[in-house]
Amino acid sequence: MPKEFYIREELTALSAIPQRALDALADDSSLPVCATCATQYPAPRRDCTHAKLSGSTDHPQARGATTSSATSRTRASRSSRPSRSSPSLRRVSISPACVKLTPAFLLETFEGSFIWDCSAVLTPPLIAHLTHLRRPLKAMAISHPHFFSTSLTWARALGVPLYINALDKEWYQRRESAGADEVVFWSGTQRLSSTLTLIECGGHFPGSCVLHWDRAAEPLTSDADARAPDTGLLLVADTVMVQPTQKGITFMWSIPNAIPLHPTDVLHIQNVLREYDYDSVSSTWPDRWVRAGAARIFDESVETYLSATGWERGRGDELVPRRKK
Numbered sequence: 253m254p255k256e257f258y259i260r261e262e263l264t265a266l267s268a269i270p271q272r273a274l275d276a277l278a279d280d281s282s283l284p285v286c287a288t289c290a291t292q293y294p295a296p297r298r299d300c301t302h303a304k305l306s307g308s309t310d311h312p313q314a315r316g317a318t319t320s321s322a323t324s325r326t327r328a329s330r331s332s333r334p335s336r337s338s339p340s341l342r343r344v345s346i347s348p349a350c351v352k353l354t355p356a357f358l359l360e361t362f363e364g365s366f367i368w369d370c371s372a373v374l375t376p377p378l379i380a381h382l383t384h385l386r387r388p389l390k391a392m393a394i395s396h397p398h399f400f401s402t403s404l405t406w407a408r409a410l411g412v413p414l415y416i417n418a419l420d421k422e423w424y425q426r427r428e429s430a431g432a433d434e435v436v437f438w439s440g441t442q443r444l445s446s447t448l449t450l451i452e453c454g455g456h457f458p459g460s461c462v463l464h465w466d467r468a469a470e471p472l473t474s475d476a477d478a479r480a481p482d483t484g485l486l487l488v489a490d491t492v493m494v495q496p497t498q499k500g501i502t503f504m505w506s507i508p509n510a511i512p513l514h515p516t517d518v519l520h521i522q523n524v525l526r527e528y529d530y531d532s533v534s535s536t537w538p539d540r541w542v543r544a545g546a547a548r549i550f551d552e553s554v555e556t557y558l559s560a561t562g563w564e565r566g567r568g569d570e571l572v573p574r575r576k577k
């Protein structure tokens with residue numbers, strides 16, 4: 253009786269979530285969401301501006317949002333549930349994927365919990381879960397415009413600030429309706445806690461960023477379920493791409509159209525990340541991890557990338573066309 257199960261589950265959840273969250277869901281329930289990229293707009297429109305981002309002249313599978321092709325969150329809000337992937341890092345998955353799969357990560361740190369990137373679908377059961385975490389939710393952060401999605405609704409429903417890089421502000425479709433205490437537009441680096449740092453890298457988008465988790469700095473606890481690994485982790489979304497083999501890294505400007513990133517942007521990302529300790533990297537793409545030796549693999553992958561795209565380093569570390577041997 254799956255239908256009955258859902259109804260009972262949602263009624264139970266309704267009594268467990270704050271009025272603030274119900275109000276946020278109700279206020280935004282009629283806003284259109286692009287059926288392809290999950291971008292939420294403040295009003296119906298005939299196209300999706302995100303279709304033109306990152307080298308796409310169109311979405312890979314659709315024509316962008318219209319009032320008829322966009323789906324609303326309330327219609328699509330049935331089966332979003334948190335799924336466990338490790339003691340302190342969980343993926344919030346959506347099943348079935350009714351709009352573009354835009355997964356979110358839930359990080360449970362000693363100082364509190366944080367959400368990295370955003371799923372389009374937010375349901376009362378998921379709100380109930382996220383508002384009753386063992387370590388209360390502190391903030392949300394989004395890596396780049398492809399994951400902006402319904403993030404303002406999430407932030408309002410969950411009562412936490414939302415961090416978005418200032419260089420991507422023009423693509424944040426709901427910037428006009430967001431209050432200063434709701435969305436924090438940051439630049440350079442931004443601390444979320446003593447162990448979490450947002451790092452502006454650029455490349456895929458001007459404000460594309462990664463999230464560094466200094467897990468080695470998390471205090472040891474007797475609670476084995478809460479103990480994090482003692483190595484640093486980079487959550488990279490699309491800014492740095494973990495290859496499908498999970499043995500290397502690459503860099504894409506446009507993923508749908510397979511246009512690689514300019515090598516100067518690749519070197520900039522490498523320089524920005526050089527000062528951070530990490531041993532593993534997780535992409536937002538499902539099951540894309542480099543689980544060990546990630547910093548070394550990163551540097552090796554950069555050299556492979558430069559060579560494959562026809563460049564090498566000159567004497568002053570500047571890029572020069574690769575000489576044929």
Ligand SMILES: [Zn+2]
Pocket residue numbers: 286287288289290291300301302303311316317
């Ligand atoms: Zn779209």
Ligand SMILES: [Zn+2]
Pocket residue numbers: 396398456490507
């Ligand atoms: Zn992207």
